[in-house]
Amino acid sequence: xxxxxxxxxxxxxxxxxxxxxxxxxxxxxxxxxxxxxxxxxxxxxxxxxxxxxxxxxxxxxxxxxxxxxxxxxxxxxxxxxxxxxxxxxxxxxxxxxxxxxxxxxxxxxxxxxxxxxxxxxxxxxxxxxxxxxxxxxxxxxxxxxx
Amino acid sequence: xxxxxxxxxxxxxxxxxxxxxxxxxxxxxxxxxxxxxxxxxxxxxxxxxxxxxxxxxxxxxxxxxxxxxxxxxxxxxxxxxxxxxxxxxxxxxxxxxxxxxxxxxxxxxxxxxxxxxxxxxxxxxxxxxxxxxxxxxxxxxxxxxxxxxxxxxxxxxxxxxxxxxxxxxxxxxxxxxxxxxxxxxxxxxxxxxxxxxxxxxxxxxxxxxxxxxxxxxxxxxxxxxxxxxxxxxxxxxxxxxxxxxxxxxxxxxxxxxxxxxxxxxxxxxxxxxxxxxxxxxxxxxxxxxxxxxxxxxxxxxxxxxxxxxxxxxxxxxxxxxxxxxxxxxxxxxxxxxxxxxxxxxxxxxxxxxxxxxxxxxxxxxxxxxxxxxxxxxxxxxxxxxxxxxxxxxxxxxxxxxxxxxxxxxxxxxxxxxxxxxxxxxxxxxx
Numbered sequence: 001x002x003x004x005x006x007x008x009x010x011x012x013x014x015x016x017x018x019x020x021x022x023x024x025x026x027x028x029x030x031x032x033x034x035x036x037x038x039x040x041x042x043x044x045x046x047x048x049x050x051x052x053x054x055x056x057x058x059x060x061x062x063x064x065x066x067x068x069x070x071x072x073x074x075x076x077x078x079x080x081x082x083x084x085x086x087x088x089x090x091x092x093x094x095x096x097x098x099x100x101x102x103x104x105x106x107x108x109x110x111x112x113x114x115x116x117x118x119x120x121x122x123x124x125x126x127x128x129x130x131x132x133x134x135x136x137x138x139x140x141x142x143x144x145x146x
Numbered sequence: 147x148x149x150x151x152x153x154x155x156x157x158x159x160x161x162x163x164x165x166x167x168x169x170x171x172x173x174x175x176x177x178x179x180x181x182x183x184x185x186x187x188x189x190x191x192x193x194x195x196x197x198x199x200x201x202x203x204x205x206x207x208x209x210x211x212x213x214x215x216x217x218x219x220x221x222x223x224x225x226x227x228x229x230x231x232x233x234x235x236x237x238x239x240x241x242x243x244x245x246x247x248x249x250x251x252x253x254x255x256x257x258x259x260x261x262x263x264x265x266x267x268x269x270x271x272x273x274x275x276x277x278x279x280x281x282x283x284x285x286x287x288x289x290x291x292x293x294x295x296x297x298x299x300x301x302x303x304x305x306x307x308x309x310x311x312x313x314x315x316x317x318x319x320x321x322x323x324x325x326x327x328x329x330x331x332x333x334x335x336x337x338x339x340x341x342x343x344x345x346x347x348x349x350x351x352x353x354x355x356x357x358x359x360x361x362x363x364x365x366x367x368x369x370x371x372x373x374x375x376x377x378x379x380x381x382x383x384x385x386x387x388x389x390x391x392x393x394x395x396x397x398x399x400x401x402x403x404x405x406x407x408x409x410x411x412x413x414x415x416x417x418x419x420x421x422x423x424x425x426x427x428x429x430x431x432x433x434x435x436x437x438x439x440x441x442x443x444x445x446x447x448x449x450x451x452x453x454x455x456x457x458x459x460x461x462x463x464x465x466x467x468x469x470x471x472x473x474x475x476x477x478x479x480x481x482x483x484x485x486x487x488x489x490x491x492x493x494x495x496x497x498x499x500x501x502x503x504x505x506x507x508x509x510x511x512x513x514x515x516x517x518x519x520x521x522x523x524x525x526x527x528x529x530x531x532x533x534x535x536x537x538x539x540x541x542x543x544x545x546x547x548x549x550x551x552x553x554x555x556x557x558x559x560x561x562x563x564x565x566x567x568x569x570x571x572x573x574x575x576x
Contacts, residue, residue, distance in 0.1 A: 036302075038292070038302070040258070040270075040285055040288065041285060041288045041289040041292050043282075043285050044282075044285045044286050044288070044289035045289065047282075096271070097270070097271060097274055100271065100274030100275065100278075101274050101278055101281060101282055101285075102278065103282075
């Protein structure tokens, strides 16, 4: 599930990666979703699966294009800072509400360090260059379960 | 007799930015204002000089929630200018898209923005504990509504396949069948939401102020895609004469224009549509209205949210009926080619928040030279102001927090799309 806003350059990296994955043949039972800015309706999708791999731009203080794989127990989501607005439903809000509702598939997050979050529909050169390696990492994760 | 000082900067749980300012000294109202502070958007200027086949894509960006409505009004205006009548298949598909949007916008509003007030909480998060199953139902309905727009329009937001005189890509019949089955289950889900609203209905303030209601009206059906302009005060009027109805004007407290017709203000939206068209609802939608205590003519603006829920039922039933009709006729590729000419066309639809009009003028090459958009929410701002002025004296002796909540709920009941409404200001320096 690639999430993010493709109108804000690297903020949409999750969606860009999802679109690359959509071009590939994946095993039966693995589905790619462009979650975009789907917000709370993503929770209904999460109900239907035992496992979700989220792809999203994450500020990690790393080199642009760097990827980190983590699970929910390994991170502290800034959920205490949530000022809920339907215009800004990000991954922390979706995951918090999902867990409150008892919707709890196994969640893995691939965080991708963005460089440029300005207005624009393309990726920064560093992120564009990193796309093939990111796709490979995600595929490795997918095939762990098949 | 007490003092009330309320300064709500950017009311929460509405789309866009608006402030509520109330100043009461020793029981006397010094100030009571609904201020619209959203930045102007300039779409009417942006489309000048653009080609006829770009306008719907540009103007759909006026809004992310009502992008289908803007697309439809835009396409209808362009088709009217060129003298094009789209096929029955195109109209059916567009109606499914409109109903999908109506359902999507209303369920989002009632489920996420209004329910917290009725349940006495600040946002949707606490509802996960107190109303878990109902919230999961709302989320499921929200997802279905997104999928309807995705499958017919090619995208959840900003439909890409709906174009002048047709669709660039027809939906997959299998996908339509699946949507139809999910819509049938959705009717049961909507009963769950209706029961919840009914159980909380004593939280809906009993406020009444007689005003004029304006919406599209049709002989054939409860109008959201097509119709003439109708007013509860003055009867019907052709869409081409819309300026006689809207009479837009500028006020200092708002970056959006106001409108007025037979009175100082009028209301558009689900309640207006219900008041003008209720007899054309399906039996099931009528029953839901009756169960929730909604009867025409209803003058309580807070009941707009109830009218929205009734419309969800109607829109889902219409999706089922229209999908049946399309599949029985068979979907076929159609010739979308058109000839352009100089001319002016007006497209009117009734979107979730009310009557929407796009008015375009083209030159002989099909380039737009002039545009005017009349947005539902800017038609409502004046009515919100008048409602506030009428409501405040009746609750002035209550504690400040209760006054504040009542005013916020009033604004929320209109489900304003404030960003849509601040589209163009013409400033004359004298």
